[in-house]
Amino acid sequence: MRTLGTVARVWFDRVTRRSLAVTGLVGAAAVLAGCAKDAPQDTWQPAGDNSRDIQNLQWPVFAIAGVVLVIVVAAVGWCVFRYRDTGQAIPEQTHGRPALEIGLTVLPALILIGVAVPTVGTIMALSQTDDTECVVNITGQQWWWEIDYPVQDGCGGIDQPIVTAGQLVIPEDTNVLMRGTSRDVIHSFWVPRINGKRDVVPGRVQTLRLEADDPGIYAGQCAEFCGLSHANMRMEIMALSPADFETWKANQTAPYEPPEDGTQAADGEAVFIQQCVRCHQVDGLVDDNGVPQIAHPEDQVYSGAAPNLSHLMSRNTFAGASWDLLTPTCRENVWEASPDAFGERYLTGVTEDCLNSVDLREWLRNAPEKKPMYADQEQLGPTDGLYRGMPYLALSEDQIDDVIAYLLELD
């Protein structure tokens, strides 16, 4: 019969073995996750001058830190093994080795200085603003990004502001300065292949340099926990050739074209005016009497803003870039495009054939069910009845069809 001690030892060995196995598996999974070939948010694949500066800094620092780690671990391991308790007598105790102590103080200091010099240089380079060629305002709120282009001579000249959401369009090979802020809580703008993270804080203006070498899509993610749908607060930077960027600008400032009378889109426009324009602006939209329809999200939403849906179908994501407006095939067509072909494919926008009506329909049917948001009227006491996110609108299926037909016209 086994003693209690034997039972305990067997149990402990089993638990230890199991813990080691689980730890090993989790660690291996974490390491292998970094090997994903199609990971679009990869800080190790810089696609612009700024992210390349970071890359050029982090590799040598990583190497130095790695060498230090190996030396320290090896020294500790050797000491543990060499001086393990084998029943030997306690050796003579000594105090003080000035040469060793000074050496072990000076050496780390020199290493840190060696790391600090290029680090400070990179920080200074990344905070430069005097070579700006284009300025964009990026404003975070739960749980989407608003992007607007102020009136300026930069960006090839902008004489009326452009406002969009979720996708920041920039000209390739151009120094773009982001002026970031937030309307509600702290968010963090992070598109790893373009630059590092930049927190955006209510009441403050933070700047970040953005530059992309080639046309393409660069994915990003809010990097500061900001509430219920933080994980669904995504963004993309779309880099276009200068000519394509001019085309995009022209499209964004094109006047509103109302749908033809008697069409399903016209019915959708009526539903939009009735239900959506409380929060969502469509520039140039007027009602049957010619009265401009101006959104007043400050009366509905805690942040005081909702995405401007002018030219919605020129973007290919919606709801904080959480879902694609394009079907998977059409999306792949844009994402996989070569730099030369990218602009043309992106500027095609969302056609009826390519519309991802499944997700859009689900969104219109019940937005809070699709994306977690504070939209329960009974729980809005802390915000004085203002929503955080889009509420349930109780649209009928026919109304949803009409609204989708209308949104398709917003190209």
Next chain:
Amino acid sequence: MIPTGSRLLFGATVLATIAAVAYGISVGGSLGTVGLISAAIALAILAGINAYVRDSDVSSMDSTALTDSPAARPAPPASNWPMVGALGAMLVVVGAVTYPVVFAFGLIALLAATVEWMIAAWSERASADRGFNTGIRQRFANPAEFPVLAALVAAIIVYSFSRIMLFLSKTGGPVAFGLVAALVLAAGFVVAFRPQVRNATVSAVAGIAVLGLVAGGVAAALAGEREMHPHDTTSDLAADGECDNAEETEVDEHASQTVGAKANIQGEIILHEDGTLVARSLGIGGSSDTMTVVSSNTTNVRFRNDTDEERRLVLNLGERNAVDEETGDTIADEVVPVQRCTQLVADGGSQLLTFSIARSSAAAETPYTFTVPGVDGQAVEVVVP
């Protein structure tokens, strides 16, 4: 055999029980009956304990008990911490249903009493030497007690001081505390130059001074604060639609001229020496006659006055119907401008204007603009996407 002391308690228990029955039958009140039954239960417990320890009597034949029994040991000194703990518990209970601050004070008292009582109990059992026990308690507890006590006394003094200052008139305050400061200085000189003054005398004088300060603070707190004139701010100027006033107002004379949040400005509005008004935006090179700001967002703009006259910057956001101040109703046929403005800024000076515009400028009947009263024909358009 039941000891004598226990007999008394058992007798009292029986009496209380009989009284409870008699009271319940004759008078019929539940309160008295419950009280007497409670007394009977308490007496019964005491009687039981007393009987168990044999009235704590020591046999006269037991010589070792005279030295070894607990009763032979010197009793520990009286402790106030149980009382403080009880007070804290009471405040916790009362505070839970009244004010959070009472609850917080109760909790602090309860925690302090618990810790102090534990330390006292531990030190009293550290050895048979009471002096050593006292010393070890002090070594352990004083490093925490002294800073806490000092902070508490300082807080009381500062709070009393502030109550007195708020009570005294605007001129009386400086005079009174000028005198107090002179007295403190004089006392310091006396102590410094006459070392023969006894410590006890200095302590007594300081104690009386602190007591006087606290008493004055309590009296001042009860009497209330002096009447203070609330100065208008630029918000009042804007609310009254008087931002266009180029003359100096109370707002400019008294309110704070602080320029804050310099690191977070969206841009500058500059009134040049030649009277031109231009905008410079963060990151956008050169000057412009427009400034784009984000909607529904707190925006800081710095106004710089390079002229040789005092000027204020006004942000014009259209008009609204006036509101009857008494009834709060909107007056349909009277409009007032919707504005934000700075104070008058001296020549060469600058000041921050903080604002938030909810609606797109597309919604405005007239463009949003920055203007400077007294400077005609100059405006910077504010564009809100």
